[in-house]
Amino acid sequence: MNATIFAPWDDPQAKPLIQFRNVTKRFGVFTAIDDLSLDIYEREFFALLGPSGCGKTTMMRMLAGFETPTEGHILLGGQDIDPIPPNKRAVNMMFQSYALFPHLSIWDNIAFGLRRDNMPKPDLEARVEEMLRLTRLEQFARRKPHQISGGQRQRVALARSLAKAPKLLLLDEPLGALDKKLRQDTQFELMDIQEKTGTTFVIVTHDQEEAMTVASRVAVMDQGRLMQVATPDRIYETPNSVYVADFIGDVNIIEGRATARTEESYQIDWAEGQPPLTAKSTTALATGQGCHLAIRPEKVTISAERPADAINAIQGEVHDIAYLGNLSTYHVKLANGTIIKAQTANTRRISRRSFTWEDPVWLSWTATAAVLLEH
16 A cells, blocks of 8 residues: 555644543553544554564453453544444454354355345345455355365454445454465455455464555553554564564664754764764764664675774674575674674675674664664
């Protein structure tokens, strides 16, 4: 989905489909969700991302109606949905286990909810056929769930969830049971289906790659709070905290003290006997203030000689090499014991690799490569 075209969150006129307003959820003395406010827009593919126990599933269960907020309100299309029972909400939930009926055919599994709503037979048949086409399951319509693969069962669950044309579809770790290759294929299928139907999807996942692939926006959560809500590229390139930087992808975190050089340029003193580093940042930091520099390994250049024009250059030796086929990650140990990771693309054959274990190397990066974060 092209974020430049679709960005209702940047439009002050856009009305959110879902609004969490100061929602708190307690279970006894435990606070699962802590005074959380969030807007989700129509046609978004929104990801709730975080470690186990961060509150993402509780948020989803409240949207579905299985839990009620202890404080605050949840609105759907401007209406407070707290008093509305789950089966009366324009919301459907797809569970991790898929929960298909083993004795029913794929066709009848998809038709199940429509039959319960007493949909007229011609409409029901047309709708089931449409869902089979959408999820590319036409040739499996007469089979039972045990006669098809895991990835196909996942699509049946999706077709059944979308059959009633909900305003909102909730997906709880929907790809958890699939192997990596199939997960990746299915992620693109999900995006395709979401775009075709225009349904708002909210997905719960602890897999950052998945959230970054499918979502229009990602909410990174920790202990019942939203740490950052933004598009995947902003979360990756401009995390607002060490927690978010560390949670998404691979990152080097260097701790130091900042001194302003010019309006947006800072000198970072960070280790005994190491040259100070330079970073540009729009965040205003006080002189001597503790800070963290977050640098992605792919933004660190590794070389045998010190690059002549490098703004930031530090010396170390190759301590470890992780070969990932298309990429190699070099773990470089500095004189003070700090390990910095640098990543290079393997455009040449492995026998031509430039560096090996214990080689002395230089690491360098630009002033804008690192994100400067407050302590």
